[in-house]
Amino acid sequence: xxxxxxxxxxxxxxxxxxxxxxxxxxxxxxxxxxxxxxxxxxxxxxxxxxxxxxxxxxxxxxxxxxxxxxxxxxxxxxxxxxxxxxxxxxxxxxxxxxxxxxxxxxxxxxxxxxxx
Numbered sequence: 001x002x003x004x005x006x007x008x009x010x011x012x013x014x015x016x017x018x019x020x021x022x023x024x025x026x027x028x029x030x031x032x033x034x035x036x037x038x039x040x041x042x043x044x045x046x047x048x049x050x051x052x053x054x055x056x057x058x059x060x061x062x063x064x065x066x067x068x069x070x071x072x073x074x075x076x077x078x079x080x081x082x083x084x085x086x087x088x089x090x091x092x093x094x095x096x097x098x099x100x101x102x103x104x105x106x107x108x109x110x111x112x113x114x115x116x
Contacts, residue, residue, distance in 0.1 A: 033062070036058070037058055037062075040054050046052075
């Protein structure tokens with residue numbers, strides 16, 4: 001779109017009349033990226049730690065582009081349930097009586113008989 005705007009033509013006209021140049025741009029970009037990757041790899045093998053880190057980041061970005069992503073998917077952190085305080089735990093226990101005990105059985109029957 002930017003190229004079409006600079007030439008003062010519509011994007012479909014640009015694709016129709018300049019498709020070979022646009023295709024060459026993609027090929028040239030891939031060659032340029034490959035050349036940069038080779039330079040980073042060579043410098044990393046020579047002992048340049050910064051080049052090694054840059055190369056690894058370069059490879060990771062390339063892998064993400066291969067799958068159509070722009071950034072790594074975020075890991076789903078296991079959300080821990082917040083711990084309940086004494087009062088909250090007591091209120092929750094009062095809402096859910098234990099029917100195994102005589103008092104809990106009585107409370108459960110009373111809760112069932114009350115209209116909501």
